[in-house]
Amino acid sequence: MMWMIFAIAAWAFGWWINMRLARGRPVRWRSLAAPIVFGVTLIAIWEGVVRGLEISPVLLPAPSAIAVRFGASLDILWVDFVQTVLKGALSGYVIGCGAAFLIAVAVDRFPFLQRGLLPVGNFVAALPIIGMAPILVMWFGFDWQSKAAVVVVMVFFPMLVNTVQGLQATDTMQRDLMRTYGASYWVTLFKLRLPAAMPFVFNGLKIGTTLALIGAIVAEFFGSPIRGMGFRISTSVGQLALDLVWAEIVVAAIAGSAFYGAMALIERRITFWHPSQRN
Amino acid sequence: MKQSFAPVLTVVGLLLVVWYAAAIWLNADWTYDKAKRSGEIVTTTSLIKDTWAQDKPKLPAPHQVAAEIWRTTVEKKITSKRSLIYHSWITLSATLLGFGLGTVLGTLLAVGIVYNRTMDMSVMPWVIASQTIPILAIAPMIIVVLNAVGISGLLPKAMIGMYLSFFPIVVGMVKGLRSPDQMQLDQMRTWHASASQTFWRLRLPASMPYLFTSLKIAMAASLVGAIIGELPTGAVAGLGARLLAGSYYGQTIQIWSALLMAAALAAVLVGIIGMVQRITLKRMGMAQ
Numbered sequence: 348m349m350w351m352i353f354a355i356a357a358w359a360f361g362w363w364i365n366m367r368l369a370r371g372r373p374v375r376w377r378s379l380a381a382p383i384v385f386g387v388t389l390i391a392i393w394e395g396v397v398r399g400l401e402i403s404p405v406l407l408p409a410p411s412a413i414a415v416r417f418g419a420s421l422d423i424l425w426v427d428f429v430q431t432v433l434k435g436a437l438s439g440y441v442i443g444c445g446a447a448f449l450i451a452v453a454v455d456r457f458p459f460l461q462r463g464l465l466p467v468g469n470f471v472a473a474l475p476i477i478g479m480a481p482i483l484v485m486w487f488g489f490d491w492q493s494k495a496a497v498v499v500v501m502v503f504f505p506m507l508v509n510t511v512q513g514l515q516a517t518d519t520m521q522r523d524l525m526r527t528y529g530a531s532y533w534v535t536l537f538k539l540r541l542p543a544a545m546p547f548v549f550n551g552l553k554i555g556t557t558l559a560l561i562g563a564i565v566a567e568f569f570g571s572p573i574r575g576m577g578f579r580i581s582t583s584v585g586q587l588a589l590d591l592v593w594a595e596i597v598v599a600a601i602a603g604s605a606f607y608g609a610m611a612l613i614e615r616r617i618t619f620w621h622p623s624q625r626n
Numbered sequence: 627m628k629q630s631f632a633p634v635l636t637v638v639g640l641l642l643v644v645w646y647a648a649a650i651w652l653n654a655d656w657t658y659d660k661a662k663r664s665g666e667i668v669t670t671t672s673l674i675k676d677t678w679a680q681d682k683p684k685l686p687a688p689h690q691v692a693a694e695i696w697r698t699t700v701e702k703k704i705t706s707k708r709s710l711i712y713h714s715w716i717t718l719s720a721t722l723l724g725f726g727l728g729t730v731l732g733t734l735l736a737v738g739i740v741y742n743r744t745m746d747m748s749v750m751p752w753v754i755a756s757q758t759i760p761i762l763a764i765a766p767m768i769i770v771v772l773n774a775v776g777i778s779g780l781l782p783k784a785m786i787g788m789y790l791s792f793f794p795i796v797v798g799m800v801k802g803l804r805s806p807d808q809m810q811l812d813q814m815r816t817w818h819a820s821a822s823q824t825f826w827r828l829r830l831p832a833s834m835p836y837l838f839t840s841l842k843i844a845m846a847a848s849l850v851g852a853i854i855g856e857l858p859t860g861a862v863a864g865l866g867a868r869l870l871a872g873s874y875y876g877q878t879i880q881i882w883s884a885l886l887m888a889a890a891l892a893a894v895l896v897g898i899i900g901m902v903q904r905i906t907l908k909r910m911g912m913a914q
Contacts, residue, residue: 362744365744365747365748366744368744368747369743369744369746369747369748370743377747378747381744381747381748381751382747382748382749382750382751382752382755384748385748385749385752386752405774406771406774406775407771459633459636460633460636460637461633462633462634463632463633463634463635463636463637463638464633464637466634467634467637467638467641470893474846474888474889474892475846475849475850475853475885475888475889475892477762477850477853477854478853478865478866478869478881478884478885478888479885481869481870481872481873481881482873482878482881482882482885484873485684485873485876485878486652486684557757561761561762564762565762565854568766568857569870569873570873580764580766580767581766584766584767584770589767589771592764592767596764599764600755604755
């Protein structure tokens with residue numbers, strides 16, 4: 348009962364703080380503080396409800412239990428992180444995005460192919476590509492190579508479509524200007540069209556970050572060595588060790604947010620001229 | 627549309643050629659292996675013939691997959707456990723339920739975010755952060771946990787679809803509901819419109835183009851969610867179960883047919899939304 352009251356009090360308190368934050372002038376620290384307060388409130392409510400209703404840890408462990416487990420099994424989590432994120436997701440991401448980028452630049456020289464590739468690429472990007480995972484695991488074996496392959500296939504089409512679209516982003520006036528300067532294809536590409544395509548390219552890169560993590564983890568469900576986040580999640584669910592599963596989820600969430608954040612940061616540095624990046 | 631018809635056909639044709647070539651390349655090992663054991667000599671024609679007609683090829687040729695789809699859709703009874711239509715229906719129902727729930731949740735959140743500053747400041751960043759969590763990765767756990775508390779069948783799969791599809795709806799609808807500019811809002815005020823009138827007559831209609839774009843993304847996401855949601859249920863029914871069963875028994879043709887079926891499903895669903903979009907926007911006078 349005490350814990351339920353705690354949960355309700357936490358909710359009321361968090362709401363009150365955010366009401367006050369929202370009412371003030373929108374300065375930078377306020378807009379940073381509001382979501383943090385919201386998150387902390389959510390965790391407090393979670394803790395209170397789990398303890399108050401005495402929910403079995405087999406169903407939903409309390410945040411404190413997850414934190415304890417997280418601290419206790421750092422070594423396992425690190426091994427899984429290296430296997431899934433660094434070996435599987437990251438290598439696949441680099442290969443997939445790199446290949447898509449180069450192919451998009453190559454296809455760009457042939458308007459005919461390009462007109463055909465855009466609809467097909469858009470279509471494929473909307474498909475449940477993750478279903479390719481069992482096939483690729485069959486082809487490339489159980490280790491990280493197959494996970495990287497799944498990631499390559501998953502990030503390829505969003506990246507391709509975005510880059511092709513980005514390369515079309517310059518208007519005729521700008522290209523004509525380059526022509527009056529007597530610029531060659533390559534000069535035009537590097538000085539005008541690639542920079543102009545960057546906002547689109549980063550859009551593709553950012554979409555790819557989440558896809559890469561999902562691909563690498565889900566591919567492990569179809570077969571993996573005895574380490575990796577997907578492997579740990581599926582076996583821990585079987586052992587009803589949900590606190591470990593949640594610890595893996597925390598790792599995945601941190602890795603995903605950091606990955607996305609890093610891309611957004613690089614985007615800010617490179618496309619500083621774009622209206623959406625200016626203050 | 628007509629203009630891009632020939633290029634699209636060319637690209638699809640190219641893909642098919644690559645597919646057939648890859649089938650020869652990937653399946654050749656098995657053919658050579660078999661020929662060595664029986665002492666036959668492999669010629670180019672017999673190699674091509676064999677690699678395109680293996681029972682469990684590494685990569686089945688397109689016509690093998692097409693034949694399998696034909697066999698499991700048209701020639702099987704719909705109620706049969708082997709019918710792809712039956713499995714597609716299972717997946718489709720979970721997809722549609724998840725899509726519906728996600729749309730409702732996403733729209734409500736978007737309205738809350740647009741009308742309530744507190745929600746805008748505190749919830750919106752978390753909506754974005756929620757998508758960096760690879761939800762598909764924890765789908766098995768959600769299914770198992772929901773099963774343990776007595777929720778089984780359609781709903782757990784739909785929940786995953788909902789989680790994936792509410793996000794594009796929230797983002798699109800927030801953008802859409804905010805798309806009327808100050809001039810239009812002021813106009814409503816000079817007409818002394820109430821808040822609900824402003825919502826129903828200005829903000830909601832203005833958000834329609836954004837809504838439909840989001841709906842298409844949400845539908846595709848919900849389908850992926852439903853397929854992944856079927857994996858941990860022990861491969862009972864649904865396209866995801868067909869994928870898993872196929873990968874257990876090395877039935878590559880079955881995997882590919884389930885995959886193409888899922889692709890067709892996605893195409894049809896997104897196509898339907900596109901059609902509704904065109905009709906609706908035309909009747910609202912917003913067609914481009």
